[in-house]
Amino acid sequence: MKPILTIDQLSIVHRVSEQRLLNQVTLSLQPGEVLGLVGASGSGKSLLAQGIFHLLPTNLYRTGEIYYNKRPITTHDRGTNLVYIPQSVEALDPLMKVGKQIVEVIREMNPEQKMLELLQRLGLQKEMASKYPFQLSGGEARRVLVAIAFATQAEVVIADEPTPGLDEATKREVITLFQELQQSGKTILFITHDFDVGLQLADRIAVMNQGEIVEVADQTSFSGDGDQLQHPYTKKLWQALPQNDFTGSS
Numbered sequence: 217m218k219p220i221l222t223i224d225q226l227s228i229v230h231r232v233s234e235q236r237l238l239n240q241v242t243l244s245l246q247p248g249e250v251l252g253l254v255g256a257s258g259s260g261k262s263l264l265a266q267g268i269f270h271l272l273p274t275n276l277y278r279t280g281e282i283y284y285n286k287r288p289i290t291t292h293d294r295g296t297n298l299v300y301i302p303q304s305v306e307a308l309d310p311l312m313k314v315g316k317q318i319v320e321v322i323r324e325m326n327p328e329q330k331m332l333e334l335l336q337r338l339g340l341q342k343e344m345a346s347k348y349p350f351q352l353s354g355g356e357a358r359r360v361l362v363a364i365a366f367a368t369q370a371e372v373v374i375a376d377e378p379t380p381g382l383d384e385a386t387k388r389e390v391i392t393l394f395q396e397l398q399q400s401g402k403t404i405l406f407i408t409h410d411f412d413v414g415l416q417l418a419d420r421i422a423v424m425n426q427g428e429i430v431e432v433a434d435q436t437s438f439s440g441d442g443d444q445l446q447h448p449y450t451k452k453l454w455q456a457l458p459q460n461d462f463t464g465s466s
């Protein structure tokens with residue numbers, strides 16, 4: 217099958233120090249798959265997402281190329297074919313009411329009604345629509361970001377940590393929504409340092425360590441004592457999960 221999204225040798229470099237924060241990352245996503253991207257804080261997951269969309273801070277530059285259906289992506293693809301759920305809730309427009317921000321990206325009939333449906337599915341009251349971002353809690357703002365992404369109906373969703381700050385029930389609801397998205401045929405790059413959540417959703421898991429992808433493994437390889445996993449760092453992540461109760465001896 218031909219990949220829908222290809223990240224080809226993406227590096228992200230500091231303009232002054234020439235430090236490589238991301239080093240030659242290559243990843244392909246097949247249509248309809250969920251790829252989980254996990255790794256420690258500071259390993260470069262958010263930079264990867266920002267690099268895909270050319271949304272890097274000005275002190276960094278990127279090399280490499282990103283392809284959507286085998287052609288280089290353009291600024292036009294963002295919000296149409298590919299959508300980005302940023303890690304920071306500050307990405308919401310502070311001067312526009314939440315409902316309008318969702319309605320703006322809806323390309324279907326009855327956008328108002330669609331927007332209200334989305335709010336409801338994400339456990340948000342309809343009054344939320346007439347609030348400004350500063351009036352929302354962190355968890356509410358994050359759900360609004362997810363609603364905006366879902367409203368676009370883009371084929372590829374790149375979600376950077378959509379679950380932190382949510383209570384357990386809302387977190388489960390957001391995970392269910394991503395599962396529904398996948399069932400409707402969307403392709404998802406799901407970035408999380410919550411390895412557990414990654415495993416629940418993903419078909420494959422890419423493991424990032426210090427700016428490099430050290431392993432891409434099928435979700436099914438994460439079982440037992442991890443002997444199907446290749447890289448020591450991946451094994452360590454797996455064995456560190458509390459439910460694995462791994463003591464280091466067998």
Ligand SMILES: Nc1ncnc2c1ncn2[C@@H]1O[C@H](COP(=O)(O)OP(=O)(O)OP(=O)(O)O)[C@@H](O)[C@H]1O
Nearest residue numbers: 237256257258259260261262263264273275276409
């Ligand atoms: N504008 C910048 N200038 C210099 N270094 C940066 C810049 N932005 C990010 N970095 C560094 O790049 C590394 C990767 O950052 P990134 O935000 O991608 O990590 P992450 O894996 O998303 O972490 P987290 O799980 O905490 O969100 C970090 O060491 C960070 O300090």
Ligand code: NI
Nearest residue numbers: 261262263303
């Ligand atoms: Ni991040």
